[in-house]
Amino acid sequence: MKVLVTGGSGFIGSHVVDQLVEAGHKPVIYDRLPSPFRDDIQTELGELSDLTMLELAMSGCDAVMHLAAAADVNEVAKMPVESEAANARGTLNVLEAARGAGVKRVIYASTIWVYTGESGERVDEESNLGMPNHLYTASKLAGEMYCRSYNELYDLEFTVLRFGIPYGPRARPAAVVPAFVGKAMDGQPLTVAGAGDQSRRFVYVEDLASGCVKALDPVAANRTYNLVSDSSVTILEIAELVQELVAPTGIEYTEQRTADYVGVEVSGVRAEEELGWTAETSFADGVSRYVEWRREDEALAPVSLQSSTAAVATKSISDAVLRVRKSTATALAYAVGSLAILTAYVIAIDSLGLPDAQVGTLAVTMSAALGVFLSIELLWSNPKTRTLSAITASLISAAFVFAVLTPWGHKMFHLATPSRSVIILTITGVALVIALASAGISLARRRGLIAEGARARA
Ligand SMILES: NC(=O)c1ccc[n+]([C@@H]2O[C@H](COP(=O)([O-])OP(=O)(O)OC[C@H]3O[C@@H](n4cnc5c(N)ncnc54)[C@H](O)[C@@H]3O)[C@@H](O)[C@H]2O)c1
Structure with missing residues (x-):
């Protein structure tokens, strides 16, 4: 299949591109930036606001994996108008372009943050969604709603994928796993709030990407799936694992943040039953692969740039x-x-x-x-x-x-x-x-x- 991957130069999108190639599909990247990871893939540089460009890029495509978005909640809070334009109206443009170009299906990257609900409550794809608190979630949810509307009005197929919290090679340096690994590599202690018992459902990015490829299956038409792992990891467990894998730099405990939200428990049963997908990589293996990648990446960077964050950013800019x-x-x-x-x-x-x-x-x-x-x-x-x-x-x-x-x-x-x-x-x-x-x-x-x-x- 020929598949347009919006956001194909980003963290998750770049892994989706890799796995599409591996599965024998033909990916085309649509992104505002060239991919720092691959230069052998057809790339259309453009904005989500550019409907014409999107439609041209989609010509001859069987499906679109729509991952381009303002994906960092802190950035969204800093730039609400631009973020809404990318996440909500950007998705509308993708759907409209797909309709114009005669693409059969749009696969939409959403998030498990759309589940509100009580701490610890078990939720699945049929659970009612409450009103979102954060603009990031609101704008991602808007995208989900537009997918349904386009199916209802114009028969455009959709698949909504609600991603768990991804980690792995190419991750943004500010996320918890990269931040802990970076600190341990720099010989600094890791900081944990309270007892560090807040738990999260992480999903290894390559597993997530394979779930995206599986979502091309006809069975996934007009369905919603949670792509999550089946076990939760606490912040303290992450810190201890990083100490073991990188260096024993110590853990510092700070005051517990008030009413830290534990999160709802998201079920991944539907993806397993219908797509045959589960997150296979254990958290320990995934973090270990991330550490390996990070070491290789830093070894490749010029000596003066070996402080990780700068190295990743500068590499992308110089490639561009x-x-x-x-x-x-x-x-x-x-x-x-x-x-x-x-x-x-x-x-x-x-x-x-x-x-x-x-x-x-x-x-x-x-x-x-x-x-x-x-x-x-x-x-x-x-x-x-x-x-x-x-x-x-x-x-x-x-x-x-x-x-x-x-x-x-x-x-x-x-x-x-x-x-x-x-x-x-x-x-x-x-x-x-x-x-x-x-x-x-x-x-x-x-x-x-x-x-x-x-x-x-x-
Ligand atoms: N990373 C997470 O924690 C997470 C969790 C759940 C869901 N998601 C969703 O997964 C998708 C991918 O996230 P990611 O972590 O890979 O993000 P990322 O920031 O690494 O990648 C996003 C890509 O989209 C491109 N992009 C952003 N705005 C654009 C625009 N207006 N026009 C053209 N290109 C644009 C960027 O250049 C970047 O390459 C997003 O839709 C995000 O909402 C991410």
């Missing part, structure tokens, strides 16, 4: 810069090549011995066609520049009509009414110029040089 340089070089090579082809075309026509006025008409027509094409192609799809697009295209068309089709224009610009052979040459030239421009724009768009508004919607 390298990509942009490569893209710019490709675009420049393309522009020079296209100009050479066009110059050769005009020189070839000039050598036919046609009168200058005829060649002038041909050149003016080709330029006008290019101008109208570019103003529509680059400006029309963005509502902010739509008026500008219409004005520019109209002005160029009016100037062309005046110059080429009226006797005054002919005189003023020394042009002639085209002969039959010049009309044929002009049509060929216009087709050539538009084909070259269109290929150039689509190349620039694929490389992320043009992110917004590239083609008018039908």
Whole structure:
């Protein structure tokens, strides 16, 4: 299957991409950033706000795994408007683009945080969901609701996956496992609140990714699944495990936070029964693999950057810069090549011995066609520049009509009414110029040089 993975450059998405490849599928990444982990996968750089770009990226896809989101609750709290736009309206755009592109199914990454309920209460996919407290959960829940609405209204299949708390290679440094491992590696003691008995259901990221791939199964159409492990781990157990695996740097106990929420107990039975999926990796094995990855990753980073967080971030940025340089070089090579082809075309026509006025008409027509094409192609799809697009295209068309089709224009610009052979040459030239421009724009768009508004919607 050809599967578009939004957020395929991120923590969980990158593992989903790996496992899709392993399972023989063809993933395509859609993300605002290039993947720091793979450069062998087709990548469409774009924003979730760019409906046109999303739809183009989905063309020919059988399914979409929608993971792109503002996924860090602290970031969401800092940037509520941008986060809502990404999580709620971004999901709406993904669904609308899928509808437009004729994609069969959208698989949506949600979270077990949508379960409210009493501490320790057992919940499953049929449990009633209360009103969410956090904007992150509210915006993720909005995405779930939009999936259902699109199924109801337009028959677009969905699968909602409510992820447990993921950990493993490539995790964000601020999460609890990476933070403890980072501290222990730096020789610092680990801090635990109260007795450290708050428990969480973690899920190893590669297990989670395999659950996403299993959700492509026809049985998962219009179903919701919790992807969680079947055992809980306390914060103290994590600290003790990290001490054992990394270094015995000691545990410091701080005051218990008031009424620390233990969390509901989420059942993963449905995923096991219907998808044959369980989180197979034990917590000890998963953390041990994470530590191994972290050591390898830090050993690969330049010596001056060995403080983990900076190393991960800088690696992504330098990879992105390298990509942009490569893209710019490709675009420049393309522009020079296209100009050479066009110059050769005009020189070839000039050598036919046609009168200058005829060649002038041909050149003016080709330029006008290019101008109208570019103003529509680059400006029309963005509502902010739509008026500008219409004005520019109209002005160029009016100037062309005046110059080429009226006797005054002919005189003023020394042009002639085209002969039959010049009309044929002009049509060929216009087709050539538009084909070259269109290929150039689509190349620039694929490389992320043009992110917004590239083609008018039908
Ligand atoms: N990490 C968790 O603890 C957790 C838990 C449950 C559910 N989830 C869900 O899983 C999904 C993936 O989470 P993650 O931890 O891999 O996050 P991540 O931040 O590592 O990856 C998200 C990716 O989406 C991209 N992205 C973000 N906003 C975008 C936008 N507006 N346009 C285009 N690309 C955009 C980012 O560049 C990034 O590559 C999210 O939907 C998240 O809500 C995460």
